[in-house]
Amino acid sequence: MSLLEIENLRVSVQGREILKGLSLAIRAGEVHAIMGPNGSGKSTLSYALAGREGYEITSGQILYRGEDVTALAPEERAARGMFLALQYPVEIPGVTTMNFLKAALNAQRRARGEKELDAMSVLRLVRDTAAALKVPEQMLRRALNVGFSGGEKKRLEIVQMALFKPMLAILDETDSGLDIDALKLVADGVNALRAPDRAMLVITHYQRLLTYIVPDRVHVMADGRIVAEGGKELALELEAKGYAGIAKDAA
Amino acid sequence: MSARVTAENLFPQEFEPHGEILSPSWFEPRRVKALRDFRASGIPHRRIEEWKYSDLRNALESPSPVAPAIAGPASPDPFSALAGARLVTRDGCLQSHAAPAGVELFDLSALNETAPDWVTQNLGEVLTGASMGQASLALMRGGVAMCIARGISEPIHLRFLQNAGAVHGRVLIVVEEGASLVLLESHAGVLGLTNLGLEFVLQPNAQVTHIRLAGAAPEAVQVEEIGIRVARDARYRGHFSQGGAKLSRVELAIALDGGSAEAELSGATVLGGKLHADVTTHISHAAGKTTSRQLFKLIAGGNSRAAYQGRITVCKGADGSDSRQTAKALLLGARAEADLKPELEILADDVKCAHGAAVGDLDADSLFYLCSRGIPEAEARTLLIRGFLEEAVAEIEREDVRGAVWHFLENALPSVLEAAP
Numbered sequence: 001m002s003l004l005e006i007e008n009l010r011v012s013v014q015g016r017e018i019l020k021g022l023s024l025a026i027r028a029g030e031v032h033a034i035m036g037p038n039g040s041g042k043s044t045l046s047y048a049l050a051g052r053e054g055y056e057i058t059s060g061q062i063l064y065r066g067e068d069v070t071a072l073a074p075e076e077r078a079a080r081g082m083f084l085a086l087q088y089p090v091e092i093p094g095v096t097t098m099n100f101l102k103a104a105l106n107a108q109r110r111a112r113g114e115k116e117l118d119a120m121s122v123l124r125l126v127r128d129t130a131a132a133l134k135v136p137e138q139m140l141r142r143a144l145n146v147g148f149s150g151g152e153k154k155r156l157e158i159v160q161m162a163l164f165k166p167m168l169a170i171l172d173e174t175d176s177g178l179d180i181d182a183l184k185l186v187a188d189g190v191n192a193l194r195a196p197d198r199a200m201l202v203i204t205h206y207q208r209l210l211t212y213i214v215p216d217r218v219h220v221m222a223d224g225r226i227v228a229e230g231g232k233e234l235a236l237e238l239e240a241k242g243y244a245g246i247a248k249d250a251a
Numbered sequence: 252m253s254a255r256v257t258a259e260n261l262f263p264q265e266f267e268p269h270g271e272i273l274s275p276s277w278f279e280p281r282r283v284k285a286l287r288d289f290r291a292s293g294i295p296h297r298r299i300e301e302w303k304y305s306d307l308r309n310a311l312e313s314p315s316p317v318a319p320a321i322a323g324p325a326s327p328d329p330f331s332a333l334a335g336a337r338l339v340t341r342d343g344c345l346q347s348h349a350a351p352a353g354v355e356l357f358d359l360s361a362l363n364e365t366a367p368d369w370v371t372q373n374l375g376e377v378l379t380g381a382s383m384g385q386a387s388l389a390l391m392r393g394g395v396a397m398c399i400a401r402g403i404s405e406p407i408h409l410r411f412l413q414n415a416g417a418v419h420g421r422v423l424i425v426v427e428e429g430a431s432l433v434l435l436e437s438h439a440g441v442l443g444l445t446n447l448g449l450e451f452v453l454q455p456n457a458q459v460t461h462i463r464l465a466g467a468a469p470e471a472v473q474v475e476e477i478g479i480r481v482a483r484d485a486r487y488r489g490h491f492s493q494g495g496a497k498l499s500r501v502e503l504a505i506a507l508d509g510g511s512a513e514a515e516l517s518g519a520t521v522l523g524g525k526l527h528a529d530v531t532t533h534i535s536h537a538a539g540k541t542t543s544r545q546l547f548k549l550i551a552g553g554n555s556r557a558a559y560q561g562r563i564t565v566c567k568g569a570d571g572s573d574s575r576q577t578a579k580a581l582l583l584g585a586r587a588e589a590d591l592k593p594e595l596e597i598l599a600d601d602v603k604c605a606h607g608a609a610v611g612d613l614d615a616d617s618l619f620y621l622c623s624r625g626i627p628e629a630e631a632r633t634l635l636i637r638g639f640l641e642e643a644v645a646e647i648e649r650e651d652v653r654g655a656v657w658h659f660l661e662n663a664l665p666s667v668l669e670a671a672p
Contacts, residue, residue, distance in 0.1 A: 050623050053615075078625035090620040094638030094645075100621070103634060108625035143638075160624065 001066060003028045003199045004168055009060035011041075011048045018044040020224035021060070026217075028167075029196040033210055034203045035235065036221030037243045042203045043087060045221075046172040049201075050084040051077050064168065078104075079111030083166035085157040087173040092144040097156065100144045101126050105163060129162045133189050151182035158189040169193070170201045175209035187212030207239040220246050256312050258290050262390060262417065275364045281375040286389035292382040301502070304558035304590045305529040307383070310472050310498035311444065326466035328410060329659040330435045333651055335406035342413055343420025343447075344393030353403040359421055360393030369398045369425045369452075377423075377450035378478030381502060387419045387448035387476065394421035399432045399457075406433035406652075411447070413440030422449040424459075426485075431458035433649065441468040449477040453485040455509060460488045462652055463501070464659050467494030467526060467666065475501045483509025483538070490647050491518035492656055494663040495526030495555060502531040507541035507572075515544045517646035519656075522555035522587075523666030529558040536564065536599075540571040548643040549580040550636065551587035552667035560592040563606070567598040576606035581613065581639055583667055636664065 002025040011019035018041045026032050036042050048055045049062060051074040061068045069077055092100070105125075106116040117125070127137055133155050145153050154174055161169050171190065175183055190200070190213050202213055210218070210232065218235050220228035220243070228234065228246050238246055274282050295301070296308035336351035350356035357370055374396070378384045395409070409422070418440075426432050438445070453459055465473060473496045481487050491501055505514045520528045534543045549557040559578045580589035591608040613635050621631035640660055647653045 050619075052619050052623070073628070074619065074622040075625050075627050075631075078623060084623055086620065086623075090614075090616045092617050092620070092635070092638055094641030095634055100624075100634070103630065104621075104624040104626055107627060107630065111625065111627075164625070 002026060002063070003065060004201070005063040007060050007063070009048070009062065010058045011044055012056045012058055013044060013054060017058070018224055019048065022221075022225055024219060024226060026168075026199045026201060028199055030216045031194065031200045031202060031213065032217045032219060033215035033235065034201065034219045034221055035205070035207075035238055038205070040221045041224040042221055043172055046084055046170050046203055049170055050074055050082065075107065076111070078164070079108045081167035083161055083164055083169045085154075085161060085169065085171045085174050087176055089145050089153040089157055091146045091148075093146050095144050096141055097144045098123070098126065098140045101140070101160070101163060104160070108164060126159075126163065130159050132192075133159050133162070134185060135159050150177035151179070154178060154182065154186050155189070158186055162189065162193060167197065168199050168201070170203065172203045173205060174202070175204055175206065183209065184212060207235045210235045256294055256308060258293055258386070261294065261311060275362055275366065277364070277366075277371045278362055278374070282389050285375065285385040289382055289385040289389055292385070295382055301531060301560070302500075304556070304560070305498055305500040305527070307472070307474065307498060307500070326439055326441055326468065328439070329437055329464045329466070330408055330655050333406060333408070333435065333655055335408050335433070335435065337408040337410065338395060339410045339412060340393070340395060340420060342415045343391060343418045345395050346412075350397070351403065351405065351407065353400045354407070355398040355400070357396040357398075358393065359391065359396055359423070367398070370396050370423065373425060373450060373452050374421070374423050377452060377480050378448050378476055378504065381448075381476040381478075381504065383446050383474050384448045384476035384478065387421055387446050390419040391421045391448075392419070394423070396423040398425045398427065399430045400427050401430040403430070403432065406435050408435045408437070411436075411438045411440060411445065413443060413445060415443065417444040417446075419446045420448070422447065424450070425452045426454060426457040426459055428454040429456045430454075433460045433652070434462070435652070436461065436463040438465045438468075438473065440471055440473075442470045444472045445474065447475045449475065451477070451479040451487065453479070453481045453487055455482045455484055457482070457485040459486070460648065460652075462490045462647065462656065463492070464656065465493040465496070465499065466659070467523075467663060468496040468499075469524060469526060471496040471499075473499045477501065477503045479503065479505045479514070481505065481507050481509065481512040481514060484511050485509065486513040486515070488515040488646075488648070489517075490656065491516070491530055492660060493518075493520055493528045494666075495520065495522040495528040495557075498527050500529040500531065503533070505532070505534045505543070507534065507536050507543065508538060510538045511540045512538065513542045515646065517546045517643045518548070519640045519643045519660055520547070520549040520557045520559075521640070521660055521663040521667055522550065522557050523552045523584075524555060525553065526555045527557075529560075531559075532561040534561075534563050534574065535566060536569040536572040536574065536602075537566045539569055541569060542572065543574045543576075545576040545578070546643050546646055547578045548640050549578070549589055549591075550583060550639070550667055551580065551589045552583040554584060554586045556588045556590070558590040560590075560594070561606075562594040562596065563604065564596045565599045565602050565604065569599045570601040572599065573603040574605070578608045579639070580610040581636070582610060583612070633664075633668065636668070
């Protein structure tokens with residue numbers, strides 16, 4: 001059975017249909033990539049998966065571990081093990097990164113009926129996880145994402161992924177705004193989290209990221225649908241032919 | 252139609268001649284002038300620009316809070332856990348006369364010909380121009396004056412208790428050259444009208460940290476006029492947090508008179524229900540290289556109304572001055588109102604001024620971000636609201652005071668959150 005199964009999904013934002021019957025299935029242990037030009041609906045897909053308000057599902061369903069999650073709030077999806085790394089992580093003044101991580105970790109545990117972690121355990125866990133991704137402790141004491149560089153923000157997203165240990169991770173343009181060293185660091189972090197019971201959906205505009213995070217399947221998106229599918233070599237083909245060339249082949 | 256309230260019909264006994272009790276010769280002309288000015292300007296109302304968001308006349312006309320005598324429940328002392336000498340006034344009059352070491356204390360109810368120079372030179376001479384300030388000077392029954400010498404380290408608590416329906420009180424604080432003071436001001440009055448006039452004189456190199464906390468008092472009308480003079484290299488830091496009242500207004504007039512003088516203001520207003528709070532500031536950069544910083548955060552829930560107006564004047568010749576002013580408001584109630592009015596007047600050439608004001612709801616992107624990480628919406632909202640206030644509280648240097656202010660704000664938050672959608 002697939003970990004994630006999207007069936008004929010139609011999503012409208014402010015009355016405009018963006019996803020027009022998208023279907024996709026990912027099995028546990030797999031890494032899938034979604035590529036597509038700007039405006040093809042990639043970010044809408046990631047927000048719809050995370051349950052953001054204003055992304056109205058007009059038909060179709062999202063089955064996660066066999067359960068239709070379309071009616072669930074974002075926090076309920078997170079507690080069930082869905083995670084979205086944002087393209088533009090939000091800056092939140094006045095809330096320290098550490099306090100945020102503690103609140104999030106314990107909220108997820110509470111929702112799953114697990115015991116909350118005390119401050120010391122959280123501190124130790126976060127510190128160790130952050131160190132592996134070269135996020136210094138001093139950054140954790142600062143306000144969440146405030147004044148962080150693009151690379152620091154993306155690293156912190158991966159720190160969260162490592163902390164929350166989701167079953168399904170969606171990475172929305174995690175490569176955007178990263179130089180090559182930062183990109184490798186982030187990719188190493190993601191690769192370290194590959195596991196037989198975990199699936200990942202990597203959304204990207206460029207092939208570059210997929211050199212470091214090698215996908216099992218590649219889907220090409222255009223105008224709110226999947227228009228082509230293939231193995232990892234499809235990403236290279238895209239790089240050579242461009243989106244226009246692939247879309248034509250598919251048509 | 253009922254007649255409008257005027258200075259005379261609101262405070263008739265105060266306007267009667269004092270009979271035999273004449274104030275000392277150095278003070279009588281000031282009292283007479285203040286009374287004349289107050290009579291001429293009358294009770295401030297919304298057509299007076301500085302009182303645009305606080306219609307005092309209207310608040311005093313509607314179901315009168317000026318009951319003859321009241322003993323309402325007192326709001327708790329937010330600084331009770333903090334060390335320091337405690338000065339208590341009741342109905343504006345000083346109750347305790349024990350002066351902490353290094354502090355010269357003078358009871359303003361005993362004004363006489365032999366008052367110390369620091370009183371005769373300054374009383375009524377710092378806070379000028381404000382009409383309710385004139386009223387408090389002319390109509391006061393008492394008050395506190397203190398002169399701070401070098402070397403005091405413990406904070407001084409100044410607590411205002413109230414039994415009478417209408418109180419006019421005065422405070423004068425002179426901080427000597429190189430001396431420093433931490434002043435913790437709190438209010439227990441939850442009914443009636445309080446009209447206070449505070450004057451601060453900071454001599455060269457003096458440092459003042461002034462924290463004022465006023466809890467929610469739906470039946471009270473609280474007016475406080477504060478005049479501050481800052482000499483060269485001296486620094487005044489003020490923090491003003493309030494839970495609001497039927498009408499609550501604090502007005503600060505700060506003159507940065509000496510070179511490199513500094514003023515730093517911060518504050519948090521947290522309002523629910525039908526409460527009101529207005530912070531109005533005027534900072535005048537009168538000398539070169541003076542700096543001012545302001546950071547005010549306002550939260551208005553329910554049907555409440557929060558206001559901030561801040562005018563900065565950089566006088567001719569005040570070159571190298573630097574002023575920054577930020578005011579932000581969160582509107583959490585569908586029928587709440589926030590008014591922010593920053594103003595700049597620059598008459599010097601070489602100055603840096605930055606000001607910004609913004610009113611909004613909680614940021615939808617931030618809310619989604621927190622929820623997508625598993626934090627339930629109600630908890631995410633509370634996190635964001637605390638984060639919004641945190642910047643203003645972080646301006647307070649002392650950790651123990653910061654803790655007391657946080658505790659105070661935490662107590663004020665539930666009334667706002669109830670009203671949130």
